[in-house]
Structure formats: structure tokens, C-alpha cells
Amino acid sequence: MAEVDAARIERAVREILLAIGEDPERAGLARTPERVAEAYADFFGGLAIDPVSHLRDAVPVDSALRDGGADHGVPATGDAVVLRDLAFRSVCEHHLLPFVGTAHVAYLPGDRVVGLGRIPAVVDTLARRPQLQERLTEEIADALVTGLDPRGVLVILDAQHRCVTTRGARQERSSTITIASRGALAEPAARAEIIALIGAGGAAGAAGARDA
Template sequence: MAEVDVPRIARAVREILLAIGEDPDRPGLERTPERVAEAYADFFAGLSVDPLSHLAESVPIGETGAGDPATSDAVVLRDLHFRSVCEHHLLPFVGRAHVAYLPGDRVVGLGRIPAVVDTLASRPQLQERLAEEIADTLEHGLGARGVLVVLDAQHRCVTTRGARQDRSSTITIASRGALADPVARAEIIALIQAGSADRDA
């Protein structure tokens, strides 16, 4: 996968400054093309990373004393903060991801789940697609029996331009396998909301 071409971005940003009638050589702007290029290299670093690589070091979940698979009912991670860039306007959207999965015969270190979210968020994205991609990665990378992803984010293209709805947020949900069942999904969403209530109390 190709790396971000930082010098090329800097040249393009200089052209943008000229196009809006600014002087890219004036004090205050002389380093702006390089700063923007460095920021874009960070924002889009996920383009050069395979999200499945974060799940490569999964471990067998083991067996019970009776020899049955020792599967967990659910693993739920709440409040994973993420930032991404909307592919329509190249403006950021930021929010929280809540991720749950029902293990098959393998689990992964809890730090690997935020890494998956960050890698997929670090690309030009749509929030709807981001939720689906996280769910697909966990389902295929872990052989999960079920996956639920809930994203709650604010979009700068909504809060700072057009309608300028500065208090609005967007929620998207992606579910797979056993957690696509409405009852099972509702149970996980209740756990997520309970955590939110505890934080707001």
C-alpha cells in the first residue's frame, strides 16, 4: 500500500492558498502547506495499513473442564474515541465508537480493537461505511459469532457549514451474525447506554 506523498500535498495546499487569493509566502502562512501535509499524513495513515493485521495475534479461547468451548457471551468496549475525515468535503468528524463481539474460538487483546477502529477511521470515510468496515474486519479477522458497532459522531461539514447544526450528532449501527438479532442487539445497546448514564451522572 502506498504511503502518503507529503511533498505533493504541500504543493497542492500552496496552490489552494493562491486560489483563494492568499499569499502563501506571507508571515503566518509560509509553513502552512507543510503543516497541512503533515496533518494529512496522520489523518490518512490508515490507507497504508491492513486492519486485519491488528487481529493476527489472536489467542484460542480454550475449553471448559467438560471439554466444551469456553466462549464468552460478549466482549463490549465502550467509548473508543476516534476521528476521521469525511470524503465529501475533507472535513473532520469526531466521536465515540462502541464495539461488541461474540467470540468464536479466538479472542484478541483489548488494545487491538481500538487499533482496528483507528486504522479504518484514518482514511477518507463515510460514517456509515466506517461502521460496516469495522464490523466486517472483526467478523472475518476473529471468526466472531456476532458483531455490533455503534458510532456516534459530530461532522464538521454539518456543524460549521451549510445548516450549521452545532449540537447535532449522527449515529450509525452495523451488526453481524448473532448480534443482528434484534433482541441480542438491544441487550448490547442497553449496556452501552448504561455506561453513558453512569458517565453523565
Template sequence: MSVDRARVERLTRELLEAIGEDPDRPGLKQTPARMAELYAEFFGGLSEDPASHLERTISVSRGPAPDTLPSGAVLLRDIRFRSVCEHHLLPFAGVAHIAYLPGEQVVGLGALVKVVETLATRPQVQERLGEQIADVIAENLDTRGVLVVLDAKHGCVTLRGGRQPESTTVTIAARGEFTDPIARAELISLIGSGAVARAPLTEHTE
């Protein structure tokens, strides 16, 4: 189901009135339409299947060395993403780092970016977002292990409450062989141990 733009416009007018504003004054007259466009962009992932981006795979055994299979991880760093926290509908944004241990099939790197973008464009919490990315990759690719590290700034921390503008949150989701901290230590180092060490760490593995 796609975002109901007309309804968002109506509700935005009601919200403006509820806070004591006049939605018909010049500065706010176009705000309901802008909010409808914004929400359609921010929550477009609700109507999209993230697994669909992983349907096209590439064989790595059919090439110059057909008997050779990958022995190490594929790591894609610094995937920029932004999402909206479901608690206060404030934005959070940062980078995602994704690694997986491939079998005979790999996926185009852009597909991993699409998985992140699809799941991020929904009302989210960072902890769940990382878990969902890991699950989609683990369940739809030929992998022996998946690691997802998210590092983000949250509007609910930087703009309200304690107002900590420099605070970031790091979460780790691991599947398969990467549930072993020793197995993922090299990847954490490649991602950048400084970023992980500076931020609060929430970790969940399966």
C-alpha cells in the same frame, strides 16, 4: 502507498493562491508543510491493513477451567476516534463501541482500537466506517456476532450548512447473531440507550 508530502505541500500552495491568499506571507509560509504533516497523520490508514491487528489471538479455553468457553459478549466502549469526511474533507469525531461474541479465541482489546484507528484514518463516511469495522472483525476473528456503534459529530453539520453544533449521528453495523435486534438489545442498553435515542439512527445489517 503513503501520503506524498511534497505533493501535498505544492497543492496547498496552489489552494492558498486559488482562494486569493499569498502563501509566502509570514502567517502562511509554513502552512503547506503543516498540511503535509497533518494529511500524513489523518490518512495514514490508507497504507495499513486493518486485519493485521487481529492476527495475534488468545485462547480462552486453556486456563483454570479448560472446558469453559465464553457465553456472553465482549464489549469495548468509548473508543475515541476522528476521521475526515470524504465529501468536504472536514473532520468528524466521536466514540466507537464494539462488541463481539467470541468462540475459542479472543483478541487483545487494544487490537480492536487499532482496527478503528486504521480505518478511521482514511477519507470516510461514518456509515461505511462502521460497516468496515464490523466486516474486518467478523472476517478475521472467531466470532458468532459483531456489533459496532459509532456516535460522532460532523464538521459538515456543525460548521456549515444548517450549523447544528449539538447534533450527533449514530450508526449501527451488525453481523451474525447481532443482526437480531432482540439479541443486541442488552448491549445497546449497556452502551447507553440515551445516546442512541438522542441521535439520528442509520442502521445496516447483513
């Protein structure tokens, strides 16, 4: 998929400035179209990347354990790999305003595992698109299923939306929690165990209580 068209964004931002009654030539706004184009290239750069590509260097579980399981996040028992408190930011497709939050991701390895840094890369790639939080949660889970074929996946996102905190109802303290589960971690008891591991009493714990 092609990268963002910076020149086209600049022209569009200039039109927006004119439409709200501003002068795009005045000193404070002269470089705004360029700055917005640069920001959008960052915000939406994930459109040009296949998130599953981050998982292509997955290795067999036996190899990971033999070569040093800690480097891949694999406990000797072969139980869940859990990554907590992964910061992410995305842009809501309804108003093109940011939403910012934390992702918690767990999977039960099947035959393959991947380096710990690959999971945040999947989250970041999918977040760098016009998104809905609900869909982002599902897409992260689906990418892990496709790339790793695990026995189970659990993804929890907890985010604040600027379209809620800065406009409309202006609920400055509110956050939204979404959950996606697959395979063995879709089973309530297994899911509850992972949520407790992530942190009972925090956002993830609240999510488990809500989803129970």
C-alpha cells in the same frame, strides 16, 4: 499501499492558497503547506495499513481463559466482549472536514479472542482514511468478522461532523449515529441486550430505540 506524498500535498496546498487569493509566502502561511502535509499523513495514515493485521495475534478462547481471561476481555462465561466509549476521529470524504466521535464495539467470541487494545487499533486504522460514517461502521464490523470469525458483532458510532456543524445548516449540537451488526448480534433481542449494556439512555441507547 504507499504512504502519503508529502511534497505533492505541499504543492497542492500552495495552489489552494493562491486560488483563494492568499499569499502563500507571507509569514503566517509560509509553513502552512508543510503543516497540512504533516496533518494529512496522520489523518490518512490508515490507507497504508491492513486493519485485520491488528487481529493476527488472536488466541484460542480456551488459552485466553487459562492464561487470564481478563487480559483479553473474555469473561469466564464466554459471553460478549464489549468496549465502550472508544474515541475516534476521521475525515469526511465529501468536504475533507473532520468528524469526531465515540465508538462502541461488541463481539461474541467464536474460537478466538484478541487483546483489548487491538479493537481500538482496528477502529483507528479504518478511521484514518477519507471516510463516510456509514461505511466506517460497516468496515469495522467486517474487519472483526474477517479477523476473528466471531459468532456476532455489533458496532455503534456516534459522531459530530464539522461539515454539518461549521457550514451549511450549522447544526452545532447535532450528531449522527450509525449501527452495523453481524451474525447473532444482528438478531433484535440480542442486539438490544448489548445496547442496554453499553448504556441505556445515552447515545447508544438512543441508537437502539431508533433502530428498533
